[in-house]
Amino acid sequence: MILITDELRARxxxxxxxxIETDHVPVVKLFNPVGAATWxxxxxxxxxxxxxxxCDLGFGFPELGSVSLAELQxxxxxxxxxxxxxxxxxxxxxLSVYAQAARIAxxxxxxxxxxxxxxxxxxxxxxxxPPDRAE
Numbered sequence: 001m002i003l004i005t006d007e008l009r010a011r012x013x014x015x016x017x018x019x020i021e022t023d024h025v026p027v028v029k030l031f032n033p034v035g036a037a038t039w040x041x042x043x044x045x046x047x048x049x050x051x052x053x054x055c056d057l058g059f060g061f062p063e064l065g066s067v068s069l070a071e072l073q074x075x076x077x078x079x080x081x082x083x084x085x086x087x088x089x090x091x092x093x094x095l096s097v098y099a100q101a102a103r104i105a106x107x108x109x110x111x112x113x114x115x116x117x118x119x120x121x122x123x124x125x126x127x128x129x130p131p132d133r134a135e
Contacts, residue, residue, distance in 0.1 A: 001084050003030060003073060004044075012044035012051065023096045026053060029089035034077045038108045039067060042095050054099050054108060062102035064095070096122055 004012065008028050015024045024042040031038045036058025043052040049069050056062035072083045091098075093115055100118035102108045109115070119125075 001082070003083060003085050004028065004069065009044060012041065013046070016043035016045050016052070023094040025094055026089075026091040026098060029086040029091075030072060030083050031086060032058075032075070032077060033081050033084050034079075036107070037083075039072070040091070040095065040098050040108060041067075044069070054095060054102060056102060056108045058107070060106045062099070062106075062108055064099055093119060094124065097124055 011027045015022070015027065018024075026040040026042045028041050029038065030041065036056070038056045038058075039051070039053055041051045041053035044050070045052070045066075051067050051069055051072075053064070053067075054062055055065050055067055075083050089110075097115055097118045098108065100122055101111070101114040104118065105111070105114055
């Protein structure tokens with residue numbers, strides 16, 4: 001599987017080239033299909049290899065940081081399976097909200113309630129979101 005398509009690469013590079021520090025929305029979600037590792041990535045450096053985002057190796061301590069695209073592409077797990085891209089991931093919050101929710105949950109999560117809670121704690125407005133179905 002192609003982890004970063006040309007379209008995704010362009011968006012990641014544009015975020016990485018931003019001259020002011022911005023809380024970008026994640027562009028791509030990568031994951032280990034036979035493990036707990038997940039990456040929500042928002043930027044790609046000019047070197048074409050260094051990605052920045054929320055990294056969760058499955059040990060309960062997700063953190064913001066950098067990862068090498070070449071290293072992710074080289075990973076081969078059981079049965080030769082490599083890292084995959086979540087084709088259905090659509091970010092709706094800035095990276096800081098996902099990071100705060102991951103701190104609460106101990107792992108990267110897309111749980112609506114936790115994301116809303118994290119957004120509220122960071123005082124990030126979410127008026128464009130539909131009402132929480134659990135409310």
